Amino acid sequence: MVDHAKLLGTARRVITDEADGLRKLSDGLGDSFVKAVELLLEAKGRIIVSGMGKSGHIARKIAATLASTGTPAQFVHPAEASHGDLGMLTRNDVVLVLSNSGETPELADVVAYTRRFQIPMIGVASRPDSTLIKQADIGLLLPQVEEACGIGVVPTTSTTMTLALGDALAVALMEHRAFTPENFRDFHPGGKLGARLSRVRDLMHTGDALPLVTATTPMQDTLLVISQKGFGVVGVIDDDGRLVGIVTDGDLRRHMDGLLDRTAGQVMTAAPTTVRPNALAEEAVALMNARTITCLFALDPDISGKAQGILHIHDCLRAGVV
Incomplete structure (x- = not known):
């Protein structure tokens, strides 16, 4: 024994x-x-x-x-x-x-x-x-x-x-x-530790991939952008290109009556939740979980307030950030 x-x-x-x-x-x-x-x-x-x-x-x-x-x-x-x-x-x-x-x-x-x-x-x-x-x-x-x-x-x-x-x-x-942790990630990009130290800018979509419309865009065209870009949301920008709102699935349901007679600016949620590009992806996931949302636009208000990218929860999951 x-x-x-x-x-x-x-x-x-x-x-x-x-x-x-x-x-x-x-x-x-x-x-x-x-x-x-x-x-x-x-x-x-x-x-x-x-x-x-x-x-x-x-x-x-x-x-x-x-x-x-x-x-x-x-x-x-x-x-x-x-x-x-x-x-x-x-x-x-x-x-x-x-x-x-x-x-x-x-x-x-x-x-x-x-x-x-x-x-x-x-x-x-x-x-x-x-x-x-x-x-x-x-x-x-x-x-x-x-x-x-x-x-x-x-x-x-x-x-x-x-x-x-x-x-x-x-x-x-x-x-x-x-x-810094960012320096460590440069030497350790693989594995769980590397994923935890990923930045939003490492995972976000940029350029032509961004789903953006102006406040005056008719909802018929806005729906096309949502469908084409594949994120389930669209960002709304002002004449200077600054992000002023977001149209989500919830916004569409709330404005179902007469939806196609409206513009993106009339349907959008103003001042949406955003994240800075240099934030840890882990922080972005926590923010999405807390707000029960699946996407975050990345922008730096200190620079221009323009959307620099968009991060989807699936991007984080694929990278191992949970």
């Missing part, structure tokens, strides 16, 4: 041990962390991240996080580096090397190459007297804590701390550069 209480106890102990390691890591941060961030900011090339084994997996994630937050970065496997990939390193780069012990033999060629060609190197290890920390231009020390595995050999707490340290570096760089 599986001892449920024992399993839960083990899980809680592991998480507690790793949380303690993270607290000690946080408490131990100091000038070396600041110097490391400054060095990374000065890099004219990329951040090359390297590590072996479990540290290599963490290095890959750190490189990916840096790259997606505005700091060009690349993972280089130390074994492949010894067989030609050292050529990826240039004097414009900064190398970030991860090794809990600081003595990983597979990293020797990477370290030696950076020293030979004066390539700045940041070392991350838990032993201040290790080769990696001694050779590094800047050493970031991990607290010497027990691994959470219970037998002291499985990388658990150490890899968690290294990952958190990498995140801390990436976020510090990101905040210094005033990195």
Whole structure:
């Protein structure tokens, strides 16, 4: 029989041990962390991240996080580096090397190459007297804590701390550069996250696709525009091209008697709900849901008040914005 209480106890102990390691890591941060961030900011090339084994997996994630937050970065496997990939390193780069012990033999060629060609190197290890920390231009020390595995050999707490340290570096760089959600979307256009960060302007229809008529347009012609454009609505503009109203299915029903004897201006709903082109598509969906509508004209009243596009709820659904 599986001892449920024992399993839960083990899980809680592991998480507690790793949380303690993270607290000690946080408490131990100091000038070396600041110097490391400054060095990374000065890099004219990329951040090359390297590590072996479990540290290599963490290095890959750190490189990916840096790259997606505005700091060009690349993972280089130390074994492949010894067989030609050292050529990826240039004097414009900064190398970030991860090794809990600081003595990983597979990293020797990477370290030696950076020293030979004066390539700045940041070392991350838990032993201040290790080769990696001694050779590094800047050493970031991990607290010497027990691994959470219970037998002291499985990388658990150490890899968690290294990952958190990498995140801390990436976020510090990101905040210094005033990195925005829109910048993040530029690097991450795919998937659910990319969809959530889509802007109205990325999804809206523009130009000839816009269903627009003037206030004096007869309803017979207005109905043709609604049918041809396929949005189920039509925007009504004034003589200067500013959006002043909208004709919806509800407006048609309310004016059914004598509809064809009226103009668009007589049937329209004035001052319709609109959205700015640079608003998040997610905000537009929330607005449509709140107003129980399916379309929004996009306009920037600070520019001209002219309709720059139209967004349909189906556009958002197709893009994965829900």
